[in-house]
Amino acid sequence: MSAFSTDIRQAVAILEAGGLVAFPTETVYGLGADAENPAAVASIYAAKGRPSDHPVIVHVAPEADIGYWAASIPAEAQALMQAFWPGPLTLILKRAPQIPAAVSGGQDSIGLRCPSHPVALALLRAFKGGKGGLAAPSANKFGRVSPTTAQHVQDEFGDEPLLQAILEGGQSAVGIESTILDLSRLATHGPVLLRPGHISAAQIADVIGVMPSLPDAAAPRASGTLAAHYAPRTAVALVAPAQLTATVQRLHQAGRRIALIRYGMAPSALATDQSELPDTPDGYAYGLYAALRAMDAAGADLILIESPPLGHAWQGVNDRLRRAAHDSAGILERML
Structure with a gap:
């Protein structure tokens, strides 16, 4: 090439x-x-x-x-x-x-x-x-x-x-x-x-003049719509902001190396590698994949992501995060 x-x-x-x-x-x-x-x-x-x-x-x-x-x-x-x-x-x-x-x-x-x-x-x-x-x-x-x-x-x-x-x-x-x-x-x-x-x-x-409906069982297959997609090699877990600090502490106590992606939480001394994204939908989307790639290269046991807000403006971001974490379902329970 x-x-x-x-x-x-x-x-x-x-x-x-x-x-x-x-x-x-x-x-x-x-x-x-x-x-x-x-x-x-x-x-x-x-x-x-x-x-x-x-x-x-x-x-x-x-x-x-x-x-x-x-x-x-x-x-x-x-x-x-x-x-x-x-x-x-x-x-x-x-x-x-x-x-x-x-x-x-x-x-x-x-x-x-x-x-x-x-x-x-x-x-x-x-x-x-x-x-x-x-x-x-x-x-x-x-x-x-x-x-x-x-x-x-x-x-x-x-x-x-x-x-x-x-x-x-x-x-x-x-x-x-x-x-x-x-x-x-x-x-x-x-x-x-x-x-x-x-x-x-x-x-x-x-x-x-019409609000689009959600996909039905007979909808055409389309790019990037599989349940698991956009996934780094490192396991991914989403955690609500209110539970993030406690989760980081518990993972640290369990001897897990964490790579953290956050947008509101202050930097954590317990996460060896971390990335801060903007707290706006457009800014978050702009930096998301670069952050996932950087944290994937960190050699951590887990990429822990502070869940962004819900709502229409965040729908695209949340869709990508949900698919990225799909194959890591239950990972927190197994690590703690």
Whole structure:
């Protein structure tokens, strides 16, 4: 894999030849391939270790013909694209018949997004003259913490031969993945929020006049919606602010090494490694994945996280934390 690059022309040449390029978006860095090239998309799955039935999101330029990718574009989708694109909103629509099923995990739907990061926009406008699409899940191994810097991508993939370039674009401004809204079943289910993110359900409702419902059993599979996801290798536990100090003390007494992520609690002398995040939803999201990666590298027995507030503004953050801690359920009881 080549070093970090800012050469859009080189990246386009790699992509048009069927290769993989990591690139920045405002949410996280993506691992991109030509969405219309099934072999290239298969390389994404191989590099990530991603199950082939788990769909990826197709990123398009602002000027793209959405009708080329989607079999139909309901009025709700048009209104949301007008309101939030370019930006961190992915829309699930019925896939046009000529688009390979590889990007959809074999489903008849497709996830589409127009990112707002200037490097992503330059890449999409140059790729196939702005008419192509880049399949691009987050540029990390499947299920792990998403990358928000080019260095995170390098740390994740090392010398992975399938990844031929990493476009440098600074730290992602949003810091968590896009909101995903299913509009592929409006007649029967209405809009369905598959994954919360920076754009809230309330903001969506303000545009289309209907509050999205929660996912149902028949909802399309979508990126980043498995119960366990965004997880560091170190076990993770969430603790309410009122119980955090006592929990840290008990873990210390039990001889456990703790890595602490906090936002309100004062620094703890009992936690060898710790990271303080802002107490605002946007600030917390911006720093979350970098903090998880740093604490994961600390060699602790447990990453202890001060649970952030509830409420609509914190929905995306709490969704990521819940999935990150899913496979560590009961860890506190076992350690104490």
